[in-house]
Amino acid sequence: MLELTETWYLVLASLIFTIGAVGLLVRRNPLVMFMCVELMLNATTLTFVTFSKALNDVGGQASVFFVLVVAAAEVVVGLGIIVAILRRQDNADADDLSLMRG
Amino acid sequence: MLSVILQDTPIPISANPVIETPEIVWSSLAPHLILILGGILLLTLVSLLRGKAPSWFHAAWTVVVAGAALGSLWPLWSRVQEDGPQTLIAGAVGLDGFSLFVTGIICVSVILSALLLEGYLRRENLVGPEWYVLMLLSASGGVIMASANDLIVLFIGLEILSVAAYVLASMHSRRISSSEAGLKYLILGAFSSAFLLYGIAMTYGATGSTNLVRIQQFLVDTVLIKNGMLLAGFAFMIVGLGFKVAAVPFHFWAPDVYQGSPTPISGYMASGIKAAGFAGFIRVFVVTFGGTYAQQWRPMVYALAVLSLLVGAYMALIQTNVKRMLAYSSIAHAGFILIGVTVATDKGTSAALFYLLVYAFMVTGSFGVVGIIGREGDGKHSLDDYQGLGKTRPGLALIFAVFLLAQAGVPFTGGFLSKFYVINAAVAEEQYVLAVIAMVSAVIAAYLYLRIIVSMYFAGADDHGVSPEMANPPAKKVPAGAAIALGIAVFATLWLGIVPDTVTSVANEAVARLVAFQG
Amino acid sequence: MELIWLIPAFPVVGFVVLVLFGRLLGKPAAGWFASAMVAGSFATTLVVFLDLLSTQSAQRVFEQKLYTWMPAGSFTATFGLMADPLSIMMCLFVTGIATLIHIYSIGYMRDDENFSKFFIYLNLFVASMLLLVLGNNLLLTFLGWEGVGLCSFLLIGFWHTDLANSSAAKKAFVANRIGDFGFMVGIFLVWVTVGSINYADIRAYAPNLAAGTATAMALLFFLGATGKSAQLPLYTWLPDAMAGPTPVSALMHAATMVTAGVYLMVRLNPILHEAGWANDVIAWVGVATALVAATIAVAQNDIKKVLAYSTVSQLGYMFLAVGTHNYVAAMFHMVTHAFFKALLFLGSGSVIVGMAHEQDMRRYGNLRKYMPITAGTFIIGWLAIAGVPPLSGFWSKDEILAGAFNAGPAGPVLWLLGLITALLTAFYMTRQVIMTFYGDEKWREDAHAEAHAGADEAAEAGDEATGAPVATAVAAVDHAHDDHHGLTPDHEPVESPWTMTFPLVVLAGFSIVAGVLNLPFSDKLERLGNWLHPVIIGEHHMPNAPVLFGLASGAITTSIVGILIGYAVYEKRKADPSKIELSVLARGWFIDESYSKFMGGPGRAFYQGVADFDSKIVDGVVNGVGKGSLGIGRLIRPAQSGIIRTYALGFGVGAVLLLVFVVTRMSL
């Protein structure tokens, strides 16, 4: 049977990371863009855990908590701002928000 | 069959009952604690008093708190001078000249911005404690970042700093561009912190620990055969920190966010947050990976520096909005400071530190003046709004001229010396190409600053040189807080230009050292 | 000896005081004050001279460093004055003549409205001349050189309202500048090779100068000298400089300024000593100038023009002496020439004043009856310049010719040409004296001759105006510059006031006595030779006695013959004067016109081309860079589109590039 070594997980994590990054580039709706960012953060947590398991050091898993907290804070604040903007223009997608340019 | 399954999955219960908790030397965390508690107390006090607090109270409180934090630096500085830098809280936070210096810069920036903010908010009638609380908390984030000895602590400091900044940027409820700026800053900020985190994970994987001291130790002891992971970590971290510092490929957010967000906040962002960003940059790259791995990451930062210098200068030429001009010029300044970082020597770091301090005064002052000139609704920033300022508001125009000349690097101002030290550091390392590009960029940027001065004093002058009165001049009386702040900033800019040695000697000593954590 | 700084200080003080209070002092007082200043300087020079005389001839060098003027790294120019036999001798005759001319010009400029301004310039001139002479390094001499050039420009163009004068002044200045160019390059060359520009160092370093560099230096300084002392290529400005007031012509364009070139050459004799064939060049240019100028002088009708060309030819003599290493003779001739030429100029000045500012000799005649003193002194001057013995002219010119005779293979040819020039000099001076003071009073019967004179004038003016554009259009017969011109037939010339005749008498005395300075008979009598000995390097041996006497007698006969021919042609009307005064000579062998034509035509086109090049290409590049950077700005502007996703894209691209970089450097 195939051996689920550490690189598998790393590859999976980087895949998720790139999906998140590309998602942010492609999608218009700020909410979805925000979710892509969260996706990227989760990819990093996966990498952390994989490394912690490989290095057999608990530090990696501890840092997952901090990432979690940070992600939560970001979500709360982010959604706050996005909702504030959406209330002002109902169908605001990211491209309309380009008053400042040049 | 179910119970069999349940029994087989062991639930790990650790054996030893007591976990030794790290002993904390509270006094050395003074600046961090003062800022955090100051912010929280302000929040609770004002909410308990439910709006009976006078409007100047918030600003006064912030200034006192930041002043206290600044004051607390002195005993710590003397302690560091005596028995050298220390690492505290199980290696999480480092106390050395570098972190104290950057903390000083951030506190200065907070004081000046708070003073400017007070008048600004009254004019825009957006008075509220939230502004100051967020500023104090973001400052505390910056301080944590500056003294972080652990990548995760660095990340947390960065996040505290940025999340508060996202909100600050979008707090001007009536202006569309403010919320737009907030959103842009938020999404791209989150995007960049994801990169930074991924970089940290990579480095963690490659070196086995997130603690800078252990990483350095690890890199000294072992020679990595496959350094791919580590280099990838470098790349991602550079992306993350590069964003924070608005280095060029990652600078796109800066002009829009500086233009959109309320002007004193842009000032704070341009000075305080950028200082913290650079602190992170230097602490991670110059200090930890400064040794053998320097030539791995230096080319990347070199490219960033060159791009920032050129794009910052060239794009600034074609702007018509003064705030955007200042934004692009701050990108050019970032380029300059990056030179200090690329050189990766103590001389470079102290040059960068000095530059950051002078830059903090210049930029906060400039944005302060722009804020005042922006008049009601903080909208009037185009060049022709500045025409004839020299005649109608000579004092204000003069102060702004001093800041602009300082940013251009005219002698007898701090700007000149800071640029001089940085280029000096570059030349000492035979980075002649970099030095030349820096000077070219300074020349191009000079056109930008002089353009503003020309429009203030000379533009629209009829034949015998008398420039017209301004259409609707800004408020005659400059708010008290702003006047104090501008006074301090102008005095400091000139003082640093003429008598810089006290500060430069401090900057030279304030070079980061990683010290193994004893016990 | 320490008083040396007083010498230039007096005229400088005079200059400053006159500039500040000139108008207040009013008409005569300003003039007297200026003369007093120059007299004071003369007195101090006398004191220093006596002091120098008393010291041993070897240590007759005293340098006084006042302050460091220009400390620029390894190059330091000190402001120091040097008193040695050469410079003190020059100071003596410069201040002496200047005092006399100052007194003279009080009378001459009596009815001129900006009277004090004239004396301001004169004092400034004397100050810069003294600086030129006393300076202990090349830079100070150059400062004096420029100061003198400036004053000559100001004084020639003193009556600048008249276009002719101002263009003459410009011409003089430009010609001098061309010379100064050579002087400057010379200074640079000296500085590069010798490492210092002090005369003492130059003199010490001279022996180990490479022949090539020494020649180059000599030629460069000679170019400077030709500019200043009006030698062949650059002499055209001196005749036109006669547009200035006569005292100016006397002081500057006869005695002092034009001798600066000779002084420079003598001062740099250590270099000339090493410069091989450069000396022959100097000698030949000198003798050629002398000959050409003499021939032109023969055909001039303006009294001052004749003297101007005669000055040019006498200077040619001096350079001939310098070229043949006969420096003592050059200095001797310079001194004697200064006396009798100043005398002749001042004499012509008093004639012009007497004849209501009419300068055309053809309308003079029989003036000795009306102006006895002027005539008497003028005749002494004439005899001196013609080289009639016992007067000073004979001794100095003879020494030069004798020195030239045995100077190398070309010696006799040089001597012969010099002799011919002496003959011509005697001839044209006689012509001038006779036309002015003897014969019938031609302006009397001008009534019927008016038309003829008018026509003649028109003819003259006509051919003059052909080529010259603005730069050199100096009317051949520059009519009197002030208003009350008009020599009416019943005009009774009257003798000039005592302030004008007194200097004439003094100068006449000197012209007679000056010869005693350097009699060739015995060593003791060669006072000037011994006096200048410490300054001169290398020996110059005159031919032995019998040859010397032969040459001397030859010289005497030529001058007598010259006078007789002149007398025959003009007094006795034996030959028709127009056969001698050929129009080609009158127009100075067309040299002047050819210059102006060149400047007008191709020269202008060239300068225009250079100016266009500069404006189009050089400025073009500079503005181009400016526009270019704006262009680049506009180029990368669209990247900042305002849309978050493009920012994120930029972000992503940056990250990818970094990763690509990492991959390249990664060692898997």
Next chain:
Amino acid sequence: MANPLSEFLRSYLSVGIFVGLSFVLFGLLMVISWALRPNRPQAGKYINYESGVDPVGSTWSQSQVRYYIFALLFVIFDVEAVFIFPWATRLEAYGTFGLIEMFAFITILILGLVYAWRKGVLKWA
């Protein structure tokens, strides 16, 4: 010898079995009711069921902001809970230091709540 992979999978077997059972049960209920009931489609049957009341407006109705704010507050305190639970399980191991630490953590969040309450965010009406 059960190789490590199957050991790894076996521990997840129990989870797999429960999930499978739930799907089967749910599937059966839906299929049987679909098979037995008569099929007479009428418009009235397809309108949204809003607890008996006639539905008003489209689905995309403007939702009150306060729902959203409560959701945010919930997220914050939920994450707080995430930290408190592991602390609670090992309470005695952390000793007094751990106690003070956690109280500091909790008071900061409580202060945040006080601010929100004083700001009038929690008012429902």
